[in-house]
Amino acid sequence: MSETPTRTRLYAHGHVIAEDFPVAETAARLRENTEAVAWIDLLDPDQAELQPLADDFDLHPLAVEDALHEHERPKLDRYDGHLFMNIYAVRYHHEGSSVEANKIEISAFVTDRALITVHKQAGDLDRLVARWDADTGLAAAGGLNFLVYGLLDTVVDSQQSAARALDEAMDAAEDSLLEEGGAPRAVRMYGFAIRKALSYLRRAVGPMADVVRETVQADIGLGAEQLRPYYRDVEDHAQQAAELTEHSITRINELLDADLAEQSNVLNEVTRKLAAWAAIIAVPTALTGYFGQNLPYPGYDDTSGFVVSSVLIVGSASGLWVFLRKRGWL
Structure with missing residues (x-):
């Protein structure tokens, strides 16, 4: 197996002081700079590639096992010395009558001085990095907590954007589905595609507000009080995304039922x-x-x-x- 693609960063006082260094150097760099925190990202690693990090940061074997397996449910688990979360970013794709919501599974270990993320599918890391770089002042106050907040904020934003896009996609089909005599088959298939994408999205979005709330309650440490209002904002957005997804599922089901009733009338x-x-x-x-x-x-x-x-x-x-x-x- 080829070497797993990685991204690394070392932060101090909200600024990047080192980047793209070997993963094996992370623990030593943190020992040399006691005020620094680190971010490490690995793409689809195997046991041999993740184990050195597990040894360096004392990661629980069960958490490591979950990080290596796909399709874990969204959750936050607490272990001695670190947290483990599993979350899903979402990419929405719409072309013609094709509607897709693709999930990117992310497992994250949150230790006292390092955020270790495991992408099980390729994702847009540049967006995450840009989110961190957008507010160095808050990053300086929040430390590692800011990195976790930025990760959750980026993920929830992707979920909320997908939920809004799917809700708006129904507008194009609504008039046709409510036409006298029933909608053409292509429109019905479009409606079924939207419903499938919404059901797929719901599994990622539904538990997200609880994950954010439990992260705040876990009290990661540095910058917790300063970031608490920001976490509440992320939780609120996660709740909005979940409610919009549920509303959209109800709406598309009602539209398809109305179309079926109209076909029965005909x-x-x-x-x-x-x-x-x-x-x-x-x-x-x-x-x-x-x-x-x-x-x-x-x-x-x-x-x-x-x-x-x-x-x-x-x-x-x-x-x-x-x-x-x-x-x-x-």
Whole structure:
């Protein structure tokens, strides 16, 4: 297996003092600079690549195991000496009738002086780094806590953006789904794609507010009080994303149900018309059958009989047509 791509940074007083150094040097650099904190990111490492960090920072074996396995639920676990969180950033993709919400699973170890992130799929680290670099003043006050806050803020922003985009995507389909006679099949398939993406997103967004709240309660340390209002803001955004996702799921289900009901109404209308026409056709059939029997009847074997039968056929069929028309069956 090729060497795992890594990113490393060393912060002191809110500023980057070293970057892209070997992961193996992290512990030594932290010992040399007692006021520094570190960020280490690894992309899809294996046990052999993660174990040296586990040894250097005394990471719990169960947390290491969770970091190596995919599809862990969003959560925050507390161990002696560090926290372990599993969260999902979201990338939204929309092209034509194709709608996708792709999740990027991130496992993070939060020690007293290092934030170690494990990306299980490739993600946009530049956005995370830009978030940290955007406020050096707050970074200086928050230390490691600021790095954790920046990570959560970036992840929640991606989830909120995806939730808003999916909600807006429904606007394009709503009018068609509510049209008289039901929507075209392509529009229905578009609605099903939106519902699938929302269900996929809900599993990432739903627990996020609890993860942020538990992180604040864990009290990482340096800068906790200064950052508490910022964490509350992230928690609020996570709650908004969860509520918007639930609202959107309810909305798309109602739209698809309304379309299905309209299709059922159309089918009932067609069935009713077929039944009405069958009744109209049945009357002349019965009359012609009667007059076609070899039995004496008024006008039998006479021109007047043919006229009477024709008038009865046309009159009864027309009368039934008028009656069904007034009832709205035709």
